[in-house]
Amino acid sequence: MPKGAITVGRDLALTLVQADDDTAVRLHGDQLPPHTPKKKTSIKPRHQLKEPDTRVYVGDCRDVLPSLPDSKKVDLIFADPPFNWDVPYDEWKDGMPRTEYERFTYDWLDACVNVLSPCGSLWVNIPDDTAAEVVLHLKRRGLTMMNWCIWHFRFGQNRKSSFIMSKVHALYFVMEPLERIWNAEAVMEPSDRATVYFDPRTLAKDEHVGLRVPMDVWYGQYWGRIQGNNKERRALHHNQIPEVYLERVIRACSNEGDLVLDPFLGSGTTCTVARAIGRRSIGVEYSAGNAKSAFERIKEGPIRVGLAKGTSSAIFQPRKASAKTKASFADVGGAAEDALFPEDGSA
Numbered sequence: 001m002p003k004g005a006i007t008v009g010r011d012l013a014l015t016l017v018q019a020d021d022d023t024a025v026r027l028h029g030d031q032l033p034p035h036t037p038k039k040k041t042s043i044k045p046r047h048q049l050k051e052p053d054t055r056v057y058v059g060d061c062r063d064v065l066p067s068l069p070d071s072k073k074v075d076l077i078f079a080d081p082p083f084n085w086d087v088p089y090d091e092w093k094d095g096m097p098r099t100e101y102e103r104f105t106y107d108w109l110d111a112c113v114n115v116l117s118p119c120g121s122l123w124v125n126i127p128d129d130t131a132a133e134v135v136l137h138l139k140r141r142g143l144t145m146m147n148w149c150i151w152h153f154r155f156g157q158n159r160k161s162s163f164i165m166s167k168v169h170a171l172y173f174v175m176e177p178l179e180r181i182w183n184a185e186a187v188m189e190p191s192d193r194a195t196v197y198f199d200p201r202t203l204a205k206d207e208h209v210g211l212r213v214p215m216d217v218w219y220g221q222y223w224g225r226i227q228g229n230n231k232e233r234r235a236l237h238h239n240q241i242p243e244v245y246l247e248r249v250i251r252a253c254s255n256e257g258d259l260v261l262d263p264f265l266g267s268g269t270t271c272t273v274a275r276a277i278g279r280r281s282i283g284v285e286y287s288a289g290n291a292k293s294a295f296e297r298i299k300e301g302p303i304r305v306g307l308a309k310g311t312s313s314a315i316f317q318p319r320k321a322s323a324k325t326k327a328s329f330a331d332v333g334g335a336a337e338d339a340l341f342p343e344d345g346s347a
């Protein structure tokens, strides 16, 4: 019987954790000493809301996370770090020598791993140039990779020197694959079998008729980069993530009342979406100005949560089918909507 990718990944993680000096994975940034956190016995959020508890801390996440009262209680972390691309973030200097940037990356990843609960998930949004290092570091910390997703967008920066960049990696790691929080039903979408091929086998299923979990490449309406006159865009913020992206991650990997954390809050997308769908949340942001503006957004609420419900991500036009066949598939979108928004509010 084949072992399956998750078991293989779990075994590898355990092997890497137990590796001795000769077999340990070594990365370039290891030559610098780890960051020593400025740990405090009590820290106060700069901004806070109740029901659900929503807290925004100002500071370097490498210092804030070890001082939080929530150690080992965080159910889901979504991290979208600075990419070291000289982006003019308000206060953070986004242009370290590469070795320092790698060290910085391992330090904040460690701080995240240390606050995760045993059923917790860690998602990292990261471009090509650092994705491999993040994957290897988390594997050698003993985490298991569940998915290597891709966020695909169409408006990459034009260039002729190489293929145009049109993706960022969305890396999904967990502490314990068998204990993780995972809600497949909460993120299902109409399948291509139902919306393009009208395959009768999908109607014959006992549950989730015409639906499936999304594939690991994410794109579509509302999934574009937040720039230009995009309605979600917040002034003075850079590299905002679309609300639908956070909605998918949060619904899939947390339950109502669970605790979600974002160590690089930016414009506040994670906490804004988390709060709107009933999760407690913590955001950490280096810039006091960004944190204030993110808090304003959290209070205002998201503008696109729920808009992608029931929509298909198929890229082909529906095949020819009789009107009768098409009619029998007509409610598949409604089924996805029911899965995302059940009447008992349990999603």
Ligand SMILES: C[S@@+](CC[C@H](N)C(=O)[O-])C[C@H]1O[C@@H](n2cnc3c(N)ncnc32)[C@H](O)[C@@H]1O
Pocket: 059, 060, 061, 062, 080, 081, 082, 083, 089, 090, 091, 092, 237, 238, 239, 240, 241, 242, 263, 264, 265, 266, 267, 268, 269, 270, 284, 285, 286, 287, 290
């Ligand atoms: C890529 S942006 C995050 C964007 C966010 N995902 C959104 O949707 O708006 C990175 C943010 O992290 C902040 N930042 C950079 N280094 C930090 C650190 N060490 N600790 C906390 N925040 C930091 C920057 O000021 C910036 O606002």
